[in-house]
Amino acid sequence: xxxxxxxxxxxxxxxxxxxxxxxxxxxxxxxxxxxxxxxxxxxxxxxxxxxxxxxxxxxxxxxxxxxxxxxxxxxxxxxxxxxxxxxxxxxxxxxxxxxxxxxxxxxxxxxxxxxxxxxxxxxxxxxxxxxxxxxxxxxxxxxxxxxxxxxxxxxxxxxxxxxxxxxxxxxxxxxxxxxxxxxxxxxxxxxxxxxxxxxxxxxxxxxxxxxxxxxxxxxxxxxxxxxxxxxxxxxxxxxxxxxxxxxxxxxxxxxxxxxxxxxxxxxxxxxxxxxxxxxxxxxx
Amino acid sequence: xxxxxxxxxxxxxxxxxxxxxxxxxxxxxxxxxxxxxxxxxxxxxxxxxxxxxxxxxxxxxxxxxxxxxxxxxxxxxxxxxxxxxxxxxxxxxxxxxxxxxxxxxxxxxxxxxxxxxxxxxxxxxxxxxxxxxxxxxxxxxxxxxxxxxxxxxxxxxxxxxxxxxxxxxxxxxxxxxxxxxxxxxxxxxxxxxxxxxxxxxxxxxxxxxxxxxxxxxxxxxxxxxxxxxxxxxxxxxxxxxxxxxxxxxxxxxxxxxxxxxxxxxxxxxxxxxxxxxxxxxxxxxxxxxxxxxxxxxxxxxxxxxxxxxxxxxxxxxxxxxxxxxxxxxxxx
Numbered sequence: 001x002x003x004x005x006x007x008x009x010x011x012x013x014x015x016x017x018x019x020x021x022x023x024x025x026x027x028x029x030x031x032x033x034x035x036x037x038x039x040x041x042x043x044x045x046x047x048x049x050x051x052x053x054x055x056x057x058x059x060x061x062x063x064x065x066x067x068x069x070x071x072x073x074x075x076x077x078x079x080x081x082x083x084x085x086x087x088x089x090x091x092x093x094x095x096x097x098x099x100x101x102x103x104x105x106x107x108x109x110x111x112x113x114x115x116x117x118x119x120x121x122x123x124x125x126x127x128x129x130x131x132x133x134x135x136x137x138x139x140x141x142x143x144x145x146x147x148x149x150x151x152x153x154x155x156x157x158x159x160x161x162x163x164x165x166x167x168x169x170x171x172x173x174x175x176x177x178x179x180x181x182x183x184x185x186x187x188x189x190x191x192x193x194x195x196x197x198x199x200x201x202x203x204x205x206x207x208x209x210x211x212x213x214x215x216x217x218x219x220x221x222x223x224x225x226x227x228x229x230x231x232x233x234x235x236x237x238x239x240x241x242x243x244x245x246x247x248x249x250x251x252x253x254x255x256x257x258x259x260x261x262x263x264x265x266x267x268x269x270x271x272x273x274x275x276x277x278x279x280x281x282x283x284x
Numbered sequence: 285x286x287x288x289x290x291x292x293x294x295x296x297x298x299x300x301x302x303x304x305x306x307x308x309x310x311x312x313x314x315x316x317x318x319x320x321x322x323x324x325x326x327x328x329x330x331x332x333x334x335x336x337x338x339x340x341x342x343x344x345x346x347x348x349x350x351x352x353x354x355x356x357x358x359x360x361x362x363x364x365x366x367x368x369x370x371x372x373x374x375x376x377x378x379x380x381x382x383x384x385x386x387x388x389x390x391x392x393x394x395x396x397x398x399x400x401x402x403x404x405x406x407x408x409x410x411x412x413x414x415x416x417x418x419x420x421x422x423x424x425x426x427x428x429x430x431x432x433x434x435x436x437x438x439x440x441x442x443x444x445x446x447x448x449x450x451x452x453x454x455x456x457x458x459x460x461x462x463x464x465x466x467x468x469x470x471x472x473x474x475x476x477x478x479x480x481x482x483x484x485x486x487x488x489x490x491x492x493x494x495x496x497x498x499x500x501x502x503x504x505x506x507x508x509x510x511x512x513x514x515x516x517x518x519x520x521x522x523x524x525x526x527x528x529x530x531x532x533x534x535x536x537x538x539x540x541x542x543x544x545x546x547x548x549x550x551x552x553x554x555x556x557x558x559x560x561x562x563x564x565x566x567x568x569x570x571x572x573x574x575x576x577x578x579x580x581x582x583x584x585x586x587x588x589x590x591x592x593x594x595x596x597x598x599x600x601x602x603x604x605x606x607x608x609x610x611x612x613x614x615x616x
Contacts (some may be wrong), residue, residue, distance in 0.1 A: 064590020
């Protein structure tokens with residue numbers, strides 16, 4: 001007999017069952033009228049984490065300094081963990097037998113609901129960090145509000161994710177300040193990164209019928225309420241970083257939440273979904 | 285493991301040693317730990333820097349073959365596990381560079397030697413990861429081989445190295461288990477998955493055996509390192525132990541070890557097995573392996589492209605320190 005048993009699988013399955021049994025009852029899950037919007041909104045939450053986590057994970061082993069390799073992998077890992085929870089709940093709400101993995105690996109681009117911001121290519125570390133900071137500042141306010149969601153399941157996930165995202169925001173804002181107020185080159189790179197991604201940030205606050213429906217049900221906050229909080233954080237950090245807020249529109253690029261993406265998403269999915277697509281039905 | 289063919293300085297008998305050297309050797313013999321600020325022979329220091337440095341380089345270069353599959357991991361759970369594992373490896377690099385720093389060499393100096401080719405990393409990371417089953421094979425075989433060497437190194441004579449090894453071993457055994465769990469899934473999966481698993485074993489078996497380095501039965505370097513307790517077993521002992529433990533694991537998976545001569549030897553109580561192709565090993569060490577250029581190229585590129593980032597942080601830290609000093613002066 002091998003000295004090395006299959007440690008993980010049965011235990012994990014048992015633990016998952018136990019955790020599922022202990023979950024809070026959530027009346028929203030059975031609300032048929034709310035279902036399409038709730039499902040879509042949960043996909044937005046999960047897809048933002050998944051696609052940003054994917055992008056950040058591309059840095060693995062290629063970071064500018066060893067501590068960053070660790071921090072980047074850690075951030076990506078947190079985001080993939082959030083994806084499991086959000087898409088897991090989305091699958092449960094949908095109730096048609098799909099799993100979180102089915103949603104992640106078997107939907108095509110037009111069914112993905114993430115912001116265009118998070119699918120933008122990594123560029124240099126300046127773009128990666130600026131993109132993350134601008135998202136983190138929004139993500140933090142959103143999750144903070146979600147901890148008071150009328151959906152206990154949403155509130156539980158938000159509370160768990162908020163612990164990690166608080167750290168993400170602390171790290172990304174700290175680095176934006178340091179690099180913005182670092183050398184001439186690091187300043188120029190951070191400013192160029194800010195100008196590049198700025199037009200994608202407004203989508204975070206552009207509410208549509210889905211956002212309105214979940215806000216009305218008390219599941220999520222009204223996005224407009226988060227905007228001043230985000231603007232304050234961004235203004236403070238950019239100011240300390242000696243960076244200038246671009247004058248261009250911040251909502252020039254929208255549509256990701258409705259499934260109209262940049263060309264980049266197709267390539268992300270081609271890579272991410274390769275095994276599930278090439279070997280349908282296999283178990284991994 | 286990840287430290288191969290580390291040259292150590294010449295070996296002396298107790299009689300030939302200076303009183304300091306003899307007292308040092310006696311401490312090592314008694315099993316005492318040597319700590320950074322204590323006297324140590326220059327050869328001990330140099331050999332340890334080479335060995336710990338090579339191990340650290342292996343950890344960070346070792347991120348690359350597995351990092352290659354993070355964006356293609358087949359499920360969210362596998363993706364999370366692989367990310368955690370690669371992150372652990374970067375963390376191991378960090379402990380080890382820190383341990384090396386206690387011997388008076390900076391991380392930047394070690395990086396420079398890696399990038400210039402003056403220092404090596406383990407030959408195993410110059411092999412490509414071609415299918416998802418390779419994530420299983422790397423965890424099972426490569427981390428498995430590393431553990432063979434690292435478990436005894438927890439008892440090594442140099443305190444910081446020993447303590448780093450204790451932490452590393454905890455994580456490595458988890459890595460090996462996750463690799464084996466992937467292999468189990470693949471070996472019990474569809475015919476295509478089983479084929480991938482067998483192919484991964486075929487490709488990684490001999491490179492894994494090479495990880496222990498060539499036979500060092502008669503090596504002066506090894507004898508000195510063993511006397512200093514910075515090498516605890518011969519390469520052949522560890523290789524044999526690895527084969528003995530791994531063959532039943534392969535059988536359990538229903539996979540075939542790619543060695544027709546492999547046979548249990550009742551008399552020795554060990555498996556007889558074929559040696560890897562040492563000519564290939566020396567070629568890989570020289571830089572002619574399948575992925576040497578990509579691996580070292582990726583590390584150099586990461587370093588060079590990250591220069592502005594590191595410079596920016598340094599400049600900010602200097603400005604912040606100057607601002608603090610100025611405000612202290614103003615306060616007085």
